[in-house]
Amino acid sequence: MPGIRFSALTWAKVFHRPSLTLTGACAVLVVYIGLLMMSNYKHQVALRESTLKRFRLDVEKRAASVGYFFSERKYDLLAIADSREILSYFKNKSQGMSEQYGLKVNLFVIAQMLDKTLADKQIEGESIYERFLLTDQNGRSLADTASRNETNLLPPSFWERFPMHQADTPLIVADAREGKFEILMRWHCKYRNEPAGILTVWLNYKTLSKHFIDFSEQSAMKGFNLATTDGRLICIHGRERCPINNKLLSEHNASLSKDEFSLISFTTPEGKRNVFLTRISIRNTPLNLLAWIEKEELFGDLSPWQLLIGTGALALVILVGTGFLIRFNTNHLILKARFEDSEQQQKLLDRQVQERSYELLITNEELKKEIEQRSKAEADLGQAYNELKGTQAQLVQTAKLASIGELAAGVAHELNQPLMAIRTLAQVLLRSFQKLPSGGLEEHLKTIERNTGRMMSIINHLRIFSRQSPVSYADVNVNDVINDALLMVSEQLRLRNIEVHKTLGQERLCCTGNPNQLEQVFINLITNARDAITSKAETETDYHGRLEIIARFSADRKHGIEIIFRDNGSGISPENINRLFDPFFTT
Incomplete structure (x- = not known):
C-alpha cells in the first residue's frame, strides 16, 4: 500500500529481535548446562x-x-x-x-x-x-x-x-x-x-x-x-x-x-x-x-564441588565460544532477513487490512442479530414477569381462601354462640316483658348489643381477610395483628382444649409491613401448632396442649421485633426441616 513507512522504533524492534532470540537461546543453554552440572554433582555425592x-x-x-x-x-x-x-x-x-x-x-x-x-x-x-x-x-x-x-x-x-x-x-x-x-x-x-x-x-x-x-x-x-x-x-x-x-x-x-x-x-x-x-x-x-x-x-583426590567448578569452567568456555559463533551467524541472517522482510511487508499489510475489514463486517452483522434477539428476549421476559405476578397474586388469594375454608367451622361456631345468646334473651323479653324491671331490661339489651357487635367484628374481619387487595406497606402494630389472628382461630383452639398464653409487649410493637399478609402468616403458624398438638393428643394420655405466643423487641433493639410461636406438640419431622421455607410446601 503506497504511503506506508516504518518508524525508527519499528526498525529497532526488528533489529533487536535476533538479539533477543540469541539471548534466550543462551539462557536456555545456560540452564541446561547448569542442570547437567547439578545432576553430575548429585551423582558424585550419591556415588560417595x-x-x-x-x-x-x-x-x-x-x-x-x-x-x-x-x-x-x-x-x-x-x-x-x-x-x-x-x-x-x-x-x-x-x-x-x-x-x-x-x-x-x-x-x-x-x-x-x-x-x-x-x-x-x-x-x-x-x-x-x-x-x-x-x-x-x-x-x-x-x-x-x-x-x-x-x-x-x-x-x-x-x-x-x-x-x-x-x-x-x-x-x-x-x-x-x-x-x-x-x-x-x-x-x-x-x-x-x-x-x-x-x-x-x-x-x-x-x-x-x-x-x-x-x-x-x-x-x-x-x-x-x-x-x-x-x-x-x-x-x-x-x-x-x-x-x-x-x-x-x-x-x-x-x-x-x-x-x-x-x-x-x-x-x-x-x-x-x-x-x-x-x-x-x-x-x-x-x-x-x-x-x-x-x-x-x-x-578420590577431587571432591564433588571441585568437579562442579571444573565442569562449570569448561562449560563456560564452550558457551562463550558457541556464543561468538552464533552471534556471527545471526548477524548475517539478520541482514538477509531484513531485505526479504521489506518486500513482504507491503503484501502482508494489504492482506491484513482486507482480512480485518471482512472480520468487522461479519462482526457488525452478528451484533445486529444479537440486538434483535436481546430485544425479543426482553419483551418475552417482561410478559413472563407480568404473568408471574398475576399467578403469584392468584396463589396468595387461593391460600387465603384455603385458610378461610379451614377457619369456616370455627367461625360458624364463633357466630353461633352470640346468635344463641341473642335468641335466648329475645325469648325471655317476649315472655316476661311486663314482669321485668327496667334495670333487667337494660342489662339484656346491652348483652344483645355486645353479642351482635362481636358477630359484626368477626364477619367484617373475615370479609377484609378474604378480599383480594393490592399489597401495600405501612406501619403495623404487631400486637393488633396477633390478636386479630387469634380472633379467627380462638374457638378452634378452645374446642381442642389448647391453652393459649400470650406475652405481648406493653408498648406498641410497630414495624413496616402488610397487616393482611402478616395475619395470614400468624394464622398458618397457629393452625400448624393446632394440628401438631392434636396429633400428639391422639397418641398420648394425660396430655394438655399448650401454645405460647411472645412478641417483644430484640434485646439490643437493633435487630427489630422477635415474634415466637412455641407449642408442645409433635414437632416437625427431620426430613421436613430443610423444606420449611419452600414456597407452598405443606404436609
Whole structure:
C-alpha cells in the first residue's frame, strides 16, 4: 500500500529481535548446562554415599564373622568343661579319692584331651588356641597345655577385674600382660551344679586376625583391627605399628559413635591425613571391630564441588565460544532477513487490512442479530414477569381462601354462640316483658348489643381477610395483628382444649409491613401448632396442649421485633426441616 513507512522504533524492534532470540537461546543453554552440572554433582555425592555404604557393609560382614568365631569358641569351652573326663575327675575328688590312687590318672587323661583339642582345632593348618589351663577354685593348676617354662599362672589381681560370678556365659577377657595383648576365655567346671574348677583358654589372635580381620591386606590407606571398649587397640605382637595408634584412638574414643563413620584429621611425618573411622560392636563380646580408610582412598583426590567448578569452567568456555559463533551467524541472517522482510511487508499489510475489514463486517452483522434477539428476549421476559405476578397474586388469594375454608367451622361456631345468646334473651323479653324491671331490661339489651357487635367484628374481619387487595406497606402494630389472628382461630383452639398464653409487649410493637399478609402468616403458624398438638393428643394420655405466643423487641433493639410461636406438640419431622421455607410446601 503506497504511503506506508516504518518508524525508527519499528526498525529497532526488528533489529533487536535476533538479539533477543540469541539471548534466550543462551539462557536456555545456560540452564541446561547448569542442570547437567547439578545432576553430575548429585551423582558424585550419591556415588560417595554408595562407596561409603559398601565399605560399611564390608565392616559389618567382618564383625559378624568375628562374632561367629567367638560363638564357636564358647561352644568349644562349654563342651570341654562338661566333658566326661573333667566330670570324672571332680566326681572322684568329691568321693575322697587321693591323687596317688586315681586322681593323677584323671588329670593325665584331661591333659591328653586338652592337647588333642589344641592340635585338632585349626583353620587351614593354623591353631585356633594357644593354651588350655584347668585350675581348681583356689587357682591351683590341675592341667596345662603350656610347656613348663611358660607355666605362669595369672595373678589373682588380674581376675579381680573380671569376676566370674557375674557371668552367665563364658567370660571373654582382652587385656595387656607383660607388653602383650591376650584374649582369654574362662568358664566354670561344675559338679552337681556347684563350681568345682575353672577352665581357661588362650585364643591365637594371629589366626583370628589372618582369617577374619585380614591384616595381610592392611595398607596405610585402609585397615581393620580389634579394640577394647575403652579404646585400646589389639595388635599382633611385633606389629604394633598401625596407622591408627592407641593415642589417636584414645583421643577420639569418647566422640566416636558406634555404627557410624566419623571423619578425623591428624598430622603425621608424611603430612596431614583425613581418615574415616568407625567401630562396630562384636555381638556378645567386650570387643569392637575398628575400621579406617583414607578419605582419598574412598572418594578420590577431587571432591564433588571441585568437579562442579571444573565442569562449570569448561562449560563456560564452550558457551562463550558457541556464543561468538552464533552471534556471527545471526548477524548475517539478520541482514538477509531484513531485505526479504521489506518486500513482504507491503503484501502482508494489504492482506491484513482486507482480512480485518471482512472480520468487522461479519462482526457488525452478528451484533445486529444479537440486538434483535436481546430485544425479543426482553419483551418475552417482561410478559413472563407480568404473568408471574398475576399467578403469584392468584396463589396468595387461593391460600387465603384455603385458610378461610379451614377457619369456616370455627367461625360458624364463633357466630353461633352470640346468635344463641341473642335468641335466648329475645325469648325471655317476649315472655316476661311486663314482669321485668327496667334495670333487667337494660342489662339484656346491652348483652344483645355486645353479642351482635362481636358477630359484626368477626364477619367484617373475615370479609377484609378474604378480599383480594393490592399489597401495600405501612406501619403495623404487631400486637393488633396477633390478636386479630387469634380472633379467627380462638374457638378452634378452645374446642381442642389448647391453652393459649400470650406475652405481648406493653408498648406498641410497630414495624413496616402488610397487616393482611402478616395475619395470614400468624394464622398458618397457629393452625400448624393446632394440628401438631392434636396429633400428639391422639397418641398420648394425660396430655394438655399448650401454645405460647411472645412478641417483644430484640434485646439490643437493633435487630427489630422477635415474634415466637412455641407449642408442645409433635414437632416437625427431620426430613421436613430443610423444606420449611419452600414456597407452598405443606404436609
